[in-house]
Amino acid sequence: MSKIYSFVIALIVWGMTITAKAQPIAVQNAFPNVGGFTQPIFLTHSGDGSNRIFVAQKNGLIYVFQNDSTVSTRNTFLNISNKIVTGGGGDERGLLGLAFHPDYSTNGYFYVNYTAPSPLRTVISRFKVSSGNPNKADSLSELIIMEINQPYSNHNGGMIFFGDDGYFYIGMGDGGSAGDPGNRAQTITEKLGKILRIDVDTTVGAQNYGIPPTNIYADTGAGAKEIYALGIRNPWRMSQDPVTGFIYCGDVGQGSWEEIDIIQNGKNYGWRCYEGNNPYNTSGCGPQGNYTFPISAYGSNSPDCSVTGGYVYRGTRRPELAGRYIYSDYCSGRIRKLYYNGSTVSEEQILLTQSSILSFGVDQQNELYMCANNGTIYRFNLNTSVGITNNNNNAPSEYSLEQNFPNPFNPTTSIRYSLPQISSVKLTIFNSLGKEVRTLINTTQTAGKYERQWDGRDNNGQQVSSGVYFYTLNTEDFTDSKKMLLLK
Numbered sequence: 001m002s003k004i005y006s007f008v009i010a011l012i013v014w015g016m017t018i019t020a021k022a023q024p025i026a027v028q029n030a031f032p033n034v035g036g037f038t039q040p041i042f043l044t045h046s047g048d049g050s051n052r053i054f055v056a057q058k059n060g061l062i063y064v065f066q067n068d069s070t071v072s073t074r075n076t077f078l079n080i081s082n083k084i085v086t087g088g089g090g091d092e093r094g095l096l097g098l099a100f101h102p103d104y105s106t107n108g109y110f111y112v113n114y115t116a117p118s119p120l121r122t123v124i125s126r127f128k129v130s131s132g133n134p135n136k137a138d139s140l141s142e143l144i145i146m147e148i149n150q151p152y153s154n155h156n157g158g159m160i161f162f163g164d165d166g167y168f169y170i171g172m173g174d175g176g177s178a179g180d181p182g183n184r185a186q187t188i189t190e191k192l193g194k195i196l197r198i199d200v201d202t203t204v205g206a207q208n209y210g211i212p213p214t215n216i217y218a219d220t221g222a223g224a225k226e227i228y229a230l231g232i233r234n235p236w237r238m239s240q241d242p243v244t245g246f247i248y249c250g251d252v253g254q255g256s257w258e259e260i261d262i263i264q265n266g267k268n269y270g271w272r273c274y275e276g277n278n279p280y281n282t283s284g285c286g287p288q289g290n291y292t293f294p295i296s297a298y299g300s301n302s303p304d305c306s307v308t309g310g311y312v313y314r315g316t317r318r319p320e321l322a323g324r325y326i327y328s329d330y331c332s333g334r335i336r337k338l339y340y341n342g343s344t345v346s347e348e349q350i351l352l353t354q355s356s357i358l359s360f361g362v363d364q365q366n367e368l369y370m371c372a373n374n375g376t377i378y379r380f381n382l383n384t385s386v387g388i389t390n391n392n393n394n395a396p397s398e399y400s401l402e403q404n405f406p407n408p409f410n411p412t413t414s415i416r417y418s419l420p421q422i423s424s425v426k427l428t429i430f431n432s433l434g435k436e437v438r439t440l441i442n443t444t445q446t447a448g449k450y451e452r453q454w455d456g457r458d459n460n461g462q463q464v465s466s467g468v469y470f471y472t473l474n475t476e477d478f479t480d481s482k483k484m485l486l487l488k
């Protein structure tokens with residue numbers, strides 16, 4: 001420590017500037033003083049501006065605490081351990097989902113999804129916060145919205161959330177066992193193996209919910225009116241990107257393929273006819289064109305085994321992940337980022353955690369968290385560099401290369417960068433094969449902030465083709481590259 005320290009001090013004394021690239025992405029304990037959790041299967045917020053975190057455990061407890069890394073106290077918001085059936089380890093039953101009503105700040109309603117015994121079934125129910133204590137639910141306020149019998153103990157899905165259309169979405173597994181022996185996911189009169197969508201703000205007779213009129217079977221009644229999408233095996237986490245509106249779903253595979261789907265009204269996602277992009281059991285199935293295939297699939301061979309779907313990153317700790325769908329695999333612990341623009345997909349691994357990620361969740365600011373089986377809630381480390389401020393207050397404090405905008409683009413995009421001191425600067429565009437396409441800047445520039453446009457033309461003035469390109473900023477003390485997408 002002492003060596004580095006004296007080095008830093010010396011540089012401050014001389015009034016010089018050093019910079020370093022951003023710290024690599026890692027995960028850190030988000031709430032190290034709040035105590036461990038027992039199989040935390042979800043994290044969310046109440047959307048009421050109170051900036052609290054709610055963590056649901058499989059064993060039926062929901063904790064609430066302030067969203068602060070130094071927080072050391074938590075309250076038990078709700079305990080429904082007496083209503084659920086569960087087990088330890090890989091038992092897939094228990095409290096599986098939690099969602100707060102969009103008008104929670106006025107009506108105090110929140111919803112849970114849990115597995116109940118005798119008969120084994122999924123229960124979706126509503127509770128209300130207590131009138132006197134915002135950190136305590138009224139445990140006697142339960143209103144059952146829906147119950148769905150479960151033929152086997154596994155594949156209970158569990159995700160519930162309010163979409164940007166105001167409707168309530170439910171992820172239902174295929175009922176369990178293996179290979180969907182009852183062909184439930186393809187049976188339109190069954191709620192199992194489906195994504196359901198209901199209106200919890202309406203009642204119809206004795207039914208504590210209404211049917212959105214645009215659900216595919218809402219009018220005909222040929223199938224269950226609650227169905228939004230079909231052919232799902234075991235949706236383990238689903239989320240809607242608040243910017244694009246895409247609903248991402250991680251659907252756990254049988255034994256060969258894990259998949260990420262974009263869920264749309266009326267689509268059939270293939271299970272048990274298809275697992276990922278591959279036939280599984282096509283007996284009685286329609287033509288391939290009847291089914292919607294994943295935007296991404298990966299083999300569930302060791303060390304991978306089971307997808308944990310996540311969220312499109314809209315937080316602030318790692319700006320370079322903006323717009324990327326972040327997800328994991330329960331067994332390998334790897335975390336990947338996926339970029340989907342509505343037609344094409346690119347993805348890569350961000351890091352390998354040492355933990356099994358049970359679920360992701362977001363807080364009120366859309367920052368992303370990871371609930372691990374070891375009982376820890378993780379988040380990404382901050383994107384900070386270890387640069388030291390220049391004595392010149394007008395100059396940027398460090399080198400930086402920003403993400404181009406717009407991106408994707410056609411045909412022109414802007415690239416911004418900052419120089420803390422006079423630098424020999426080269427800004428270059430490369431294609432995906434690493435071949436130089438265009439030199440934008442190759443000169444000496446003084447300290448300051450710069451913006452440079454690229455018009456999609458190469459060094460010969462020719463328009464280049466659609467695809468992925470990279471831009472690289474090179475100075476004596478700094479190098480960074482970023483990816484961009486030219487769409488035509």
Ligand SMILES: [Ca+2]
Pocket residue numbers: 231251259269270271274275276292293294
């Ligand atoms: Ca599928």
